[in-house]
């Protein structure tokens with residue numbers, strides 16, 4: 216991921232979250248999108264319904280795919296799962312930082328063996344968890360303290376970045392190295408419905424705070440014209456930032 220000084224924005228910084236259960240719906244949406252202007256995220260629901268064949272199809276259609284399966288298991292198993300994701304040709308894959316340093320290092324080492332090497336990022340603390348949830352599973356300290364500790368652990372384990380809230384990016388940016396990247400959901404263009412997200416940030420504000428990639432679902436996928444919704448977001452971004460080739 217790019218350094219933060221004089222940063223320029225990736226022209227495909229928008230990652231469209233494909234939160235569907237049916238490959239027909241996905242292919243209908245994706246046929247209207249352009250692989251030059253966005254990336255795609257396949258999560259647990261879609262993957263469990265449609266499996267690796269759908270991922271391979273999206274990759275074959277030219278899309279960079281973030282396989283958001285949040286692996287969390289013993290190091291050997293997570294390493295094998297990450298290697299399998301690399302073989303599918305995905306652009307990015309993720310693990311839970313709570314799996315620990317050895318698990319993250321094993322995942323990184325497995326990807327280093329691959330000719331096609333996806334970016335490897337970590338989830339720190341799920342944003343659905345509050346401080347009482349954390350206490351219940353034995354994690355003391357505030358959610359933010361836990362996020363910071365786990366992000367630094369992910370960085371030490373050689374991962375490329377973390378998924379985090381746009382509201383956490385600023386502080387993590389100051390504590391992590393220049394090339395450590397941030398992938399942020401909870402994004403809503405000005406005027407868009409908030410849906411079930413609690414705290415949202417606009418695409419431009421999230422990039423200003425230091426996000427590298429923006430995960431955006433319903434503002435694009437539920438729009439009457441998904442391509443127009445994506446183009447409007449990209450156009451706002453392009454008016455505010457220089458774009459890399």
Ligand code: C5P
Pocket residue numbers: 232233234258341342343378400401402410412430431432433434
């Ligand atoms: O439709 P919407 O833009 O809210 O979709 C956001 C996507 O980002 C969904 O795939 C959701 O699961 C994911 N996500 C999130 N908040 C997190 C982590 C992931 O909304 N903290």
